[in-house]
Amino acid sequence: MSATATIKKVSEIYKAPAPHMVGDGFSVQNVFPNGNRLGRRISPFFLLDYAAPAYFPPGNKPRGVDEHPHRGFETVSIVYQGALEHRDSAGNFGKLHAGDVQWMTAASGIVHEEKHEQEFTKRGGTLEIAQLWVNLPKAYKMTAPRYQELLKEQIPVVPVGSNSHVRVIAGTFNGQQGPAHTFTPLNLWDVKLAAGDTVTLHLPDGFNTGIVTLHGEVNYNNTHTAGSVEIAMFDTAGETITVTAIADATLLVLNGQPIDEPIFAYGPFLMNTQQEIMQAIDDYNAGKMGHL
């Protein structure tokens, strides 16, 4: 950082729409792309669903989403409260608890199910999660699937302000590197900011940046205020963002080098052309992405 570091200015602030159900287990607000058409301005990120805290009574059958495919990108699931259970056609099985993150690279194709964890289902409780879709460059869309389970203990917690912290899931914050392996340069940070605390974020010039206020209220660069559930979009130019919490806040910082390639999206597939989407549908129907 040099004395000439410039401010990344807020361009717009968008509110997330009302929630809708995904399967029978997740009531999510689609922050983008359908909730807000941010398009290329948020590349390499393509989709963000946020399931605000919701109570589920004790039950027998785990709620969630039954088996379905993905191709051409990565799904990143962040558990804030409650617990999830995952199973996929590559043989991966995982239980995710509060603080854990699952980074699943679908790439050439995977079939998975996403459910509430069994013990959580029996006990009942509050679930809060976010799921982010990270696009892959054309060169990696048809490579082998990969699965990274990033447990709470592996994610560095960097104290900031007087009573706040930044958890570095991917990328680097103040010299601390996150555990996620990514295909393109990006930063993904889970920030808890106590009312009155300020943090200055140093981010690469030329990268796209969106910051989502999951809870609370913050001020950016002394120019704009955002509440829950709102995403602040920033100019690609500039290197610093100053965030001050007006009320206790939980933020998700998305920052990455744009992937400058065509996008063709259809349901659970994210490719470069319509032809590749048709191929993905054919391959899934032919069982080439596997089964559970």
Ligand code: MN
């Ligand atoms: Mn899925």
